[in-house]
Amino acid sequence: MAETQLTDDRDLREREAEKPHSPVARFSADEPLKLDAGVELAPFQIAYQTYGTLNAARSNAVLICHALTGDQHVANVHPLTRKPGWWETMVGPGKPIDTQRYFVICPNVVGACMGTTGPASLDPKSGQVYGLDFPVITIRDMVRAQAMLLDRLGIDTLFSVAGGSMGGMQVLQWAASFPKRVFSALPLATATRHSAQNIAFHEVGRQAVMADPEWKGGRYFAAGTRPHRGLAVARMGAHITYLSDAALHRKFGRKFQDRQNPTFSFDADFEVESYLRHQGSTFVERFDANSYLYLTRAMDYFDLAADYGGVLAKAFRGTPTRFCVVSFTSDWLFPTSDSRAIVHALNAGGARVSFAEIETDKGHDAFLLDEPELLAIVRGFLDSAAQARGLGPAAKG
């Protein structure tokens, strides 16, 4: 019956939520995911991608944690957008995270909508899409689920965990929750807690979704509607925070879009308006509105120090993990001061930590882009960690 529903009234993206174009690990009712909200999620599934080959010692696995609107398609063509993977500058053969050398795993996080169980999945209890019946999840829940996936894959210790933004939060949570399972960690453009300003931005995004009459209190699947306008506005607002004043000025300035003069209307006269509208409209094609609510909430709730009596250093005391923290000068969403707080805590905990701030005008999104300094730093950090771990050079591909 569920099958009919899928083919009848749910489009391509919504099929992806249930039957993704990537391997899926299914966890039965006997293997529940224990959530911070105090409830259990079961059964559930995790969609993931892998690249490269796990070595005989099972010591070359690298876990990539994706950001808010990312997914498991790190280094392959995206099944819905047909665009290249979201981190192909970083991950692939001969890239800093070299798939000829490392076995790369990227799971879709719990609560997302690309094949891992989330609000767009079917609730086995009701046979309907979860919607707001899905429990609120946290960054720690995401990490717990990933640990279950690694157990399933027979991987005990990760050579490295890497990710930016919300992915970086997962990296930090991994290091705090499972220090012995993480040999090295790359938290990029991230923080140990979401700032008031960032919570505020997220709240605006969520309210935009909820203000769309098509949202229907979260039950838009049953109603046969989709809150595309609200979600697009949320994305437009968020997208501004991923860039910087300087980058927007450099890319668009006050240039008009396909016209010489203003139209004296509310058309997208300016290039920047047209760009944002495009960002909004393409986003809704690949993302579920309720997932957006849940994942932004998970980021808002993230406060690593709170789990350790408010003392961040306690989260990392005596940690064996090597860290490489990177921030970007024009990132105002996760400014360098956030990364410094991580570094201070790691130093206070006696951790082996490198920290670099990279000068760029590209804002928060810089971690996803072709930033030669970032690529050199990640490569150097991983090379030296690989040496310490006794990993050989890249296999001939």
Added chain:
Amino acid sequence: MRQRRDLTMAESARAPTGARLDHLLVADMVEPNSRVLDVGCGDGELLKLLETRGVDGRGIELSREGVNECVAKGLAVIQGNADTDLADYPDDAFDYVILSQTLQATRHPRIVIEHLLRIARHAVVSFPNFGHWRIRLQILFGGRMPTTPNLPETWYDTPNIHFCTIKDFRELCDVVGAKMEKAVALNAWGRPLRLNAPWWFWNLLGEQAVFLLSRRT
């Protein structure tokens, strides 16, 4: 902390192995296999040298290029500043802290030295000696702020805001209660002056000094 610049004469002096003479001197003051923090680690050359001696080394460097170069080399280096960032390290986090040619560029040298001896039992501090005869003569006869091949910047361009002489530094050690374990004065080419010379001799003829300090317990 040191800005990126060309190496001075003393810094360019190299042993046959390719290692900088001033680095070898500092490295010899550090126990092998110890935990070391290099404050103002530049491009990480000293940390690399220490690594070959089994040292677990970390670095702090002010210049962004320096840090990024170090991290790309696989060194555990963070961007930071001796004046503001030493306070974040817990007591006894390291066995040794190295402050190489950086003290004179700090805003509060006394506080910096106190932090060094708080976060490590031992500190290795090197600095240019402003008591050198060439510098004394420039002030005495030239009537101007001195420049030397090792200190080439003019007073209005230099990052060095707190020059001292070897005699001054010894006084600071007394003030902060540091014990002087070893002291070496170097000539302009980075070679040690003869040992067992009196302090006034070193203060007059040493272009640089390297001190191994330890905390009085």
